[in-house]
Amino acid sequence: MRVGNIKGRYGRKSSLAAILNHHHTSLNPIFDDLPDVVLVEILCRLRCYKLVYQCKCVSKRWCTLITDPYFIGRFVSLQREYHHQQTPIILINKKGDLLNRMSDPLKPFFRRFKKFHGSLIQQEPEVAGTCNDLLLCYTGKYYERNYYICNPYTQQWIALPAAPPCHEQTVPLPEGFMCDLPLYNKYTNDDDPKRHNSNNIAELNTNYRCKVVRLICPCYGKKYSKFKVQIFSSETGQWRETIVSSPENIMLGTVKFHICFANAYNRMLYWMGGVHFLLELDPFIINNGDYKCRLINLRDHHFDGNIILSCLGVYGGRLKMFDFELTTNTFLVWDVNVTKEEYHGGFEKVCLENMTNYILEEDMVRKRGDVLASECMALDPNNEEIIYLVIDYEIVMFNIRTRIHSKLDKKYTTDYGLNCGFFQVVVPWWPTPVPKLPQEAHAHAQSTKNQSKWEEEMGKVM
Numbered sequence: 214m215r216v217g218n219i220k221g222r223y224g225r226k227s228s229l230a231a232i233l234n235h236h237h238t239s240l241n242p243i244f245d246d247l248p249d250v251v252l253v254e255i256l257c258r259l260r261c262y263k264l265v266y267q268c269k270c271v272s273k274r275w276c277t278l279i280t281d282p283y284f285i286g287r288f289v290s291l292q293r294e295y296h297h298q299q300t301p302i303i304l305i306n307k308k309g310d311l312l313n314r315m316s317d318p319l320k321p322f323f324r325r326f327k328k329f330h331g332s333l334i335q336q337e338p339e340v341a342g343t344c345n346d347l348l349l350c351y352t353g354k355y356y357e358r359n360y361y362i363c364n365p366y367t368q369q370w371i372a373l374p375a376a377p378p379c380h381e382q383t384v385p386l387p388e389g390f391m392c393d394l395p396l397y398n399k400y401t402n403d404d405d406p407k408r409h410n411s412n413n414i415a416e417l418n419t420n421y422r423c424k425v426v427r428l429i430c431p432c433y434g435k436k437y438s439k440f441k442v443q444i445f446s447s448e449t450g451q452w453r454e455t456i457v458s459s460p461e462n463i464m465l466g467t468v469k470f471h472i473c474f475a476n477a478y479n480r481m482l483y484w485m486g487g488v489h490f491l492l493e494l495d496p497f498i499i500n501n502g503d504y505k506c507r508l509i510n511l512r513d514h515h516f517d518g519n520i521i522l523s524c525l526g527v528y529g530g531r532l533k534m535f536d537f538e539l540t541t542n543t544f545l546v547w548d549v550n551v552t553k554e555e556y557h558g559g560f561e562k563v564c565l566e567n568m569t570n571y572i573l574e575e576d577m578v579r580k581r582g583d584v585l586a587s588e589c590m591a592l593d594p595n596n597e598e599i600i601y602l603v604i605d606y607e608i609v610m611f612n613i614r615t616r617i618h619s620k621l622d623k624k625y626t627t628d629y630g631l632n633c634g635f636f637q638v639v640v641p642w643w644p645t646p647v648p649k650l651p652q653e654a655h656a657h658a659q660s661t662k663n664q665s666k667w668e669e670e671m672g673k674v675m
Contacts, residue, residue, distance in 0.1 A: 249278060252275075252278060253278055253283070253284050253287060254287075256268060256275070256278070256279065256284070257284060257288040257291055258291060262288070262641070262642065262643050262644060265279055265288065266367075282419060283414065285397070285415075285417055285643050286414040286415040286417055287414055287415075288642070288643060289397050289415035289642050289643050290414055290415045292642040292643075293415070293642070300640055300641060300642055301595050301639075301640045302594040302595055302638065302639055302640065303637075303638050303640060304591055304594070304601075304635040304636070304637060304638075305319060305340060305343075305635060305636050305638055306340070306635055307339045307340045307341070307636075308339060308340075309323050309337075309339075309340060322363070322365040322368060323337040323338055323350075324337065325368075326338060326363075326370065334352045334359070338350035338351060338352055338361060338363075339351060339352075340636055341360070341387070341388045341474065342387075342388055342389065342390030342391075342425075342474050342477075342636065343390070343636040343637060343638050344390055344391050344392045344423070344477060345392070345395055345396070345638075345639045345645055346364055346365075346366055346638060346639045346640070346641045346644055346645050347362055347363070347364055347392070347423070347647065348362070348363050348364070348365065348636075348638070349361075349362055349388065349390035349425060350362075350363055351388075354381075354385075355379075355383060355384075355385035355386075356378070356379050356380060356381050356382075356383050357378075358376065359372065359373075359375070360372075360373040360388075360425060360445070362423060362447075362647050362648065363647065364644055364645060364646070364647055366640075366641065367644045367646070367647075369646065369647045370647060371647050371648065371650060373425070373445055373452075373650075374445075374450065374451065374452060375452075376443055376445070376452050377443050377452055377454050379429055379443075380431060382431070382432075383429060383430065383431060384430040384431070384432070384433050384465075384466045386428045386465070386466075386468050386484070387468065387474045387475050387484065388425060388426065388427055388474070388475065389424070389425070389426035389427075389428075389475035389477070389482035389484070389494070389496065390423070390424070390425050390426075390474075390475070390477070391423070391424055391477035391480070391482060391496065392421050392422065392424075393421060393422045393424075393480060393497060394418040394421040394422075395418065395421070395645075396417060396418060396419075396641075396643065396645040397415040397416060397417050397418065397643065398416040398418065421648070422446065422447055422448050422497070423445075423446075423447040423648050424444060424445065424446055424447075424496040424497065425444070425445040426442055426443070426444050426445075426475070426482060426494065426496050427442065427443040427444075428440065428441075428442055428465065428468065428484070429441040429442065429443060430465040430466050430468075432466070433466035434464070434466065435464070436462040436464050436465075437462065437463060437465050438458065438459050438461075438462050439456050439457065439458050440456070440457055440459070440465055441454055441455070441456055441457075442454070442455060442456075442494070444496055444499060447648035447649075447650060448651075449651065450651040455499060455501050455502060455504070456502050457494070457499065457504050457505070457506050458503075458504070458505045458506070459506055459508060460505060460506075460507075460508055460560070461508055463486060463489075463492070463508065464486065464487075464489075467486045467487035467489060468484045468485065468486050468487075468492065474636060476525055476526060476527050476532065477527070478527050478532045478551075479532075479551075480495065480497065481493050481494065481495055482494045482495075482496060483525065483532070483551075485511075485525050488511060488512070489510075489511055489512055490508050490510055490511055490512075490560065491508070491509035491511060491549075491551075491563070492506055492507075492508060493506060493507035493508075493509065493551065494506050494507075507561065508560045508561065509551070509560065509561045509562070509563050510560035510561065510562055510563060511563050524536055525549075526591065526592065528592045528594055528597075529594070529597065531548050531549075532548070532549040532551060533546055533547060533548055533549060533592070534546075534547050534549050534563075534565060535547070535592065541572070542572065542574075542575060543571065543572050543573070544570070544571035544572075544573065544600060545568055545569070545570060545571075546568065546569045546570075546571065546592065547565035547566060547567065547568050548565070548566045549563065549564070549565060549566075550564040550565070550566050551564075571600055571611075571613050572613075573602075573611065574616070590602060590603050590608065590635065591635045593610075594637050598612055598613050598614045598615075599611065599612055599613075600613065601635075602618075607620055607621075608620070608621045609621070
């Protein structure tokens with residue numbers, strides 16, 4: 214059948230599954246006679262996982278094959294072999310607005326999510342954290358928030374049980390969200406795609422664990438040597454509270470400035486305490502009462518006094534800090550070496566390495582008296598030559614090699630913390646399933662009684 218006939222018969226928006234279902238009767242003897250391994254090799258060569266997902270509807274056999282870990286591992290390996298590149302990353306803000314990509318799977322998902330829950334939630338969810346292609350979202354005020362882990366690419370979500378209660382005046386600090394492992398690792402036999410062979414299968418981590426961490430700060434202006442944390446674990450499906458000790462008194466409330474989320478790096482979570490310190494926690498080993506956090510001093514560095522280390526992010530698999538030097542109109546970027554242990558009182562010294570410079574044109578940088586009207590908001594996670602700046606409350610994309618800069622068409626809310634206000638979301642070769650909670654926890658999670666109904670409705674959308 215010609216392509217034109219297919220479009221005319223099924224319509225322009227017809228899915229691959231609809232076409233295959235129509236022809237399944239005539240093709241049935243051919244496909245039914247194929248061994249599983251041959252059918253897997255055919256299906257896993259489809260261009261993207263969205264086409265593969267549609268094929269799950271063709272028959273029970275196809276669905277079983279496609280959901281098998283072997284198929285997923287083989288599909289991911291072939292994607293790596295053919296594309297020879299890392300999976301792209303998009304940048305989103307807490308409202309779900311995209312910065313560096315036109316296709317937007319988040320906004321439609323959030324709208325459907327709110328409509329599905331009706332009067333149970335009064336607002337569309339906002340993003341609190343990301344891990345690969347999983348999002349931690351919330352609704353409500355900090356002291357009574359409802360949390361959800363969702364994947365907008367598969368339209369899946371789970372509601373977490375209610376967090377332990379805290380006082381209404383509790384300072385709202387950024388939540389930490391991380392998984393101990395990605396869904397799939399690198400090649401099990403060979404990390405080099407050029408030496409890839411048919412026996413190389415990406416290894417799946419189907420039992421990955423998720424953690425959500427809330428720092429509890431009762432009062433903004435007070436220093437603490439100990440503070441409470443609330444930790445949710447996907448293993449138990451429960452929240453628990455514990456006390457964390459600090460090697461030095463810290464003003465925990467300063468974490469709310471210059472940052473809207475915690476950074477996950479190398480199984481650790483990092484919060485910035487204003488421009489003063491980094492706070493490091495390992496959510497997988499925090500136990501009851503005898504865990505001590507790690508503090509890294511940001512004020513004790515050997516750079517020009519005009520440089521204030523106020524931006525933190527993970528780019529290219531490394532933890533980086535970046536900021537603006539007033540006198541030279543230069544953005545500076547460093548790798549943060551968090552393995553150093555040079556103690557200074559209760560703090561460790563910050564160790565910054567591999568500095569790179571981003572020199573801006575003079576007319577790009579505007580100053581109002583002593584107030585800088587330009588700041589670095591994000592480094593592009595896919596292209597090290599591109600940075601995103603806020604200039605006079607407008608977002609500008611700047612290419613340091615070509616010296617070309619352009620304003621983005623979209624307008625974004627410019628509240629404090631904008632310089633680190635965008636989360637990274639991986640556009641996956643194969644989407645990460647949301648974690649499965651233990652049955653007893655799942656039964657108490659908000660709105661989970663409607664989960665099957667949601668999945669049925671989303672099956673019509675996918």
